[in-house]
Amino acid sequence: MMTKQIHLNGFIQHSPSPHSTGLWKHPKDQGTNHHRISYWTEAAQILEKGKFDAMFIADVLGTYSVYQNSFKPAAQHAVQFPAHDPVLPISAMAAVTENLGFAVTISATYAQPYALARQLSTLDHLSKGRIAWNIVTSYLESEATNLGLPQRLPHDLRYDRADEFLEVVYKLWEQSWEDGAIILDQESDTFADPEKIHAIHHEGEFFHVPGPHLVEPSPQRTPVLFQAGASPRGRDFAAKHAEGVFIKNHSLEAVKAYTADLRQRTRRQGRQPEDIKIFPMILPIVGSTEKEAYEKYEELTNHVSYEGTLALLSGHTGIDFSTYDPNQYIEEMKTEAVQGNLDLYAKDPKKRWTLQEAVKNHGLGNGTVKFIGTPEQIADQIEQWADEGDADGFNIAQAYSPGTFQEFVDHVVPELQKRGIYRTEYEAGTLRENLYGKGSVHLPSSHPAKKTRISTGNKTLTTIRES
Ligand SMILES: Cc1cc2nc3c(=O)[nH]c(=O)nc-3n(C[C@H](O)[C@H](O)[C@H](O)COP(=O)(O)O)c2cc1C
Known part of the structure; x- marks a missing residue:
């Protein structure tokens, strides 16, 4: 049997030190250059050299203003702020790479399906089929109030709406244009055969979109679909739609529980459990000895901004921690923000977390697990999480950017390759x-996008095309 192959994504955002709060001060960090194209092209080239599947670009559309009910602490400490547009650097990166994918975060709560379908199809054309969409439903109140809502929609309603959003884009991507619609026949002055391009006539609870799709089918038609559902409703959404799922945990036990549960939910949706690739997020801290790696961890921790991380954690959990004592334990409660981020500290079976401890942990890699050690030790942990935890790949967070990617590519990737668990060349x-x-350019037939139907007036299209 072939050894299980792992996949890798590099996690980044269009902000200074987005996933390690305060690390913009570190001498090795280039994050304050995130507004320059060269920052992005360099990061993309590093990831492609390391044969990463994709760069995963996170995004939020608002400020972290739960803490002290103000955006000012987040602004002072660069807490995912400034927050530039994540889509715009992609075509520049696609121009200097050939195989690296780009998984971009766009909110299904605030985008319009018709416009989003157009944007991602355009990018999928420009990149020759290397685009993925990280589907989020958005957790910040400050996103809602700046984007036309009086307040954030309730958590599960956000997912109901996103379900219909996906139905619309599936119709646009998979059904609106038949294969071979563009014929470029000069004789008959025909660019496209209009009989092969269809309105979608979508009339639903949340969206009314007549169509047709504005863009002819791109190489992948539907971009690769990523998601990060953690709640029961979010997991069902992922099980139905996602091809890749991002998770964030402290422990192997938590990963095991998640992967087993999600694969079961995927089966219940009529898909194969292996149709979803699950990517735990890790922050690798590499040293030439274990001691050096732990010293590096301490040194990185010293650059974390305490108040900035309080603002981040308050935004993630929806709790204003300015009212807490640093030694106060974080208690279980229900939140309309990111329940999983609160549960990391409130429901850890191994320990009770004080606010102070949680901040120390959350400031590096947004609270995810740290794999600290020599390249061999980090590879050991990766193998263990892949084998025992049933992870398909890893989402590599950074302490300093792009240095964490560079060190991982230079030291850990060769070790993974040596063990035969990671590609030495891209497959396609x-x-x-x-x-x-x-060969699997398109979604498999078991995916709901392939089962979405549009009525074309005189006929219901059942199979427009084989993939
Ligand atoms: C690794 C990772 C990255 C995420 N990136 C984003 C992001 O860029 N933007 C965003 O709004 N939410 C992001 N989220 C939050 C998820 O979209 C989701 O809200 C969260 O995992 C909670 O799941 P739930 O909505 O099912 O409760 C991310 C989550 C994880 C685990």
Whole structure:
């Protein structure tokens, strides 16, 4: 049997030190250059050299202003702020790479499906099939109030709406244009055969979109679909739609529980458990000896901004921690923000976390697990999480950018390759093929996008095309 192959994503955001709060002060960090194209092209080239599947670009559309009910602490400490547009650097990066994918975060709560479908199809064309969409429903109140809502929609309603959002984009991507619609026939002055391009006539609870899709089918048609559902409703959403799932945990036990549960939910949706690739997020801290790696960890921790991390954690959990004592324990409660982020500290079976301890942990890699050690030790942990935890790959967070990527690519990737658990060459040109094997450019027939139907007036399209 072939050894299980792992996949890798590099986690980044269009802000200074977005996932390690305060690390913009570190001498090795380049995050304050995030507004320059060269920052992005360099990071993309590093990841491609390391044969990463994709760069995963996170995004929020608002400020972390739960803490002290103000955006000012977040602004002072650069807490995912400034927050530039994540989509715009992608075509520049696609121009200097050939195989690296780009998984971009766009909120299904605030985007319009018709416009989002157009934007991602355009990028999928420009990158020759290397685009993924990280589907989020958004957790910050400050996003809602700046984008036309009086307040954040309730958590589960956000997912109900996102379900219909996906139905609309599936119709646009998979059904609106038949294969071969563009014929470029000069004789008959025909660019496209209009009989092969269809309105979608979507009339639902949340969206009314007549169509047709504005863009002809891109290499992958539907971009690769990523999601990060953690709640029961979020997991069901992931099980139905996602091809890749991002998770954040402290422990192997938590990963095991998640992967087992999600695979079961996926089966219940009529899909194969292996149709979803699960990517725990890790922050690697590499040293030439274990001692050096732990010293590096302490040194990185010293650059974390305490108040900035309080603002981050308050935004993630929806709790204003300015009212807490640093030695106060974080208690279980229900939140409309990110329940999983609160549960990391409130429901850890191994220990009770004080606020102070949680801040120390959350400031590096947004609270995710740290793999600290020599390249061999980090590879050991990766193997263990892949084998025992049933993880398909890893989402590599950074302490300083792009230095954490560079160190991982220089030291850990060769070790993974030596062990035969990681590619030495890309399998193919499109992102979906790199994730699922050569030939799987399009979604499999078991995916709900393939079952969505539009009425074309005189006929219901059942199978427009074979993939
Ligand atoms: C690794 C990782 C990255 C995430 N990136 C984003 C992001 O960029 N933007 C965002 O709004 N939410 C992001 N989230 C939050 C998820 O979209 C989701 O809200 C969260 O995991 C909670 O799941 P739930 O909505 O099912 O409770 C991320 C979550 C994880 C685990």
